[in-house]
Amino acid sequence: MTTTDVPAATDRRARTPGGATERRPRRRREGAAxxxxxxxxxxxxVLTLLPMAVSLYLSFTDYNLFDPPRWVGLRNYTQMFTEDPRYWRSVRTTLLYVALAVPLQLALALLxxxxxxxxxxxxxFYRSAFYAPSLLGASMSIALVWRAVFNDGGTVDNLLGTGGWVNRPGWSLLAVAxxxxxxxxxxxxxxxxxLQQIPPELYEAAAVDGAGKWRQFVSVTLPMLSPVLFFNLVLQTIQAFQVFTPAFAVSAGKGGPADSTLVYTLYLYDRGFVASHMGYASAMxxxxxLAIGAVTAVLFRTSRSWVFYASEGDR
Structure with missing residues (x-):
């Protein structure tokens, strides 16, 4: 090899895809990322994965927040499913709450x-005004005001004369919902x-074919809005399964009357922080x-039959 060939060979090595000269900038970029x-x-x-791992371990232990955890295997789970009637009441209450609150909320939001x-x-202005309750409603102060409105002698009692919903087992969950x-x-x-992304030409074509407002809503608005409806349905369902503050405030943390507002997370709180059965609460x-994951998977599975996408390849 001549002297003039050395720089050319070095230059070829620098330009080689796997060369060290190219790997160094890539490593620097990855390091910066x-x-x-x-x-x-x-x-x-620190705030998510580690607490989840600790919670999973505690679910197989008997832990009262004060003494060291004691391994008990699957006892918390077997007790939950076979020996605890209040657990199943909390499950039924939560399912009823989800079935009641989510459709009403989505229907009102769409209207x-x-x-x-x-x-x-x-x-x-109207958009901001209607959005404001979403920022305020999760606070304990609003929930306490809500309890006062639906309590005996409250606004609802004075207007309807039906008594306070908070103290009536058949109506208390409706107040929470x-x-x-x-x-x-x-x-x-x-x-x-x-709605603002739906092409106006679709409504014009439907009107030319003689479709009225209701027919346009069923045949144009709902199919074109189905991906957004599905997104809201999944999001609100997940949030509904985790409801806590309204039920805690309305029932004063007891889930009453007669466990009618004993939603799942409220019973979890009771087991973990009131009764100090943290291992049992971790299992719950x-x-x-897992239940939320299963429900979400079912929603995704069934969406194939009613969610419409502009491109069939997006399904």
């Missing part, structure tokens, strides 16, 4: 979104964004996680 990601990775590990779509002036329905602002904003938390 991990530096920027490190706060998230650290937070996810308001359809109304705001046709508003010409002040749309931003209505607080969730009142927080329809978030799904309403998402519905409104989806993991069952809830």
């Amino acid at each position: 991990w530096v920027f990601l490190s706060p998230w990775v650290l937070g996810a590990t 308001v979104a359809l109304t705001l779509k046709s508003v010409k002036r002040g749309k931003g 209505l607080l969730t329905v009142w927080q329809f602002g978030a799904p309403m904003v998402i519905f409104l964004a989806g 938390a993991w069952v809830l996680l």
Whole structure:
């Protein structure tokens, strides 16, 4: 090899895809990416993954928050499913709450979104006004006000003369559900964004074919809005299974009257922090996680038959 061939060979090695010269900049870029990601990775590990691992371990132990955990295997799970009637009452109450609150909330959110779509002036003000309850409704102060409204001698009692809903087993869960329905602002904003993406030409074509308002809603609006409806359905269902603050405030933390507002998370709180059975509460938390995952999987599975996408390849 001549002297003039050495720089050419070196240049070819520098340009080789697997060469060391190219690997060094790639490693520097990856290192910079991990530096920027490190706060998230650290937070996810310390605040999410590690507590989940500890919770999974505690679910197989007898732990009262004061003494060291004692391994008991599957006893918490067998006791939960076979020996605890209040557990199954909390499951039934939660399922009833989800079946009641989620459809009402989505229906109201869609109705308001359809109304705001046709508003010409002040749309931003109305959108903000309807969204505000979503920011305020999860607070304990609003839940306490809600309890006062539906209590004996409260606003509802004075207007309807039916007595306070809070102290009536057949009505107390409805009062809790209505607080969730009142927080329809978030799904309403998402519905409104989806409605604004529907091409007006579809409504014009439907009108030319003689379709009225209801027919346009069923044949145009709902199919075109189905991906947004599915998104809201999944999101609100997951949140409904985790409801806690309204039930805690309305029932004063007891789940009454007659366990009519004893939702799952409230009973979990009672077992873990009132009765100090943290191992049992950890087992309940993991069952809830698996149940939410199963329900979400079912929703995704059934969505293939009713969710419409513009491109069939997106299904």
